[in-house]
Amino acid sequence: MAIEIGEETLKQKHNHKNVEVLDVRTDEEVKEGMIPGAIHFPLDEIESRLSELDNHKEYVTVCAAGPRSAQAADILTENGLQAQVLKGGMSDWSGSVSK
Numbered sequence: 001m002a003i004e005i006g007e008e009t010l011k012q013k014h015n016h017k018n019v020e021v022l023d024v025r026t027d028e029e030v031k032e033g034m035i036p037g038a039i040h041f042p043l044d045e046i047e048s049r050l051s052e053l054d055n056h057k058e059y060v061t062v063c064a065a066g067p068r069s070a071q072a073a074d075i076l077t078e079n080g081l082q083a084q085v086l087k088g089g090m091s092d093w094s095g096s097v098s099k
Helices: 007-015 048-051 066-080
Strands: 003-005 019-023 058-062 080-084
Touching: 003 007, 007 058, 019 066, 048 066, 066 080
Parallel strands: 003 080, 019 058, 058 080
Antiparallel strands: none
16 A cells, blocks of 8 residues: 655655656546646556656655545556655645646
């Protein structure tokens, strides 16, 4: 099971070049806003798009509340990538969002 991190930890990590936020929500959900700088791969596309990810980076997966991002992080780690989950997902995110 993937490691969960809190919002403050993500804000600190997000300033590093080797950390990417990976939003795994649906296209409709991301229209409501994403964490600035996040990349969007809907959960159902993760496995087919693994080649687009950099194995030298660490990924923090994000969904609406946490279950899908945990699933996505597990897929990433099973394929040799470093991944953690934003605890509580976007429902607990109090930072800025971009549309």
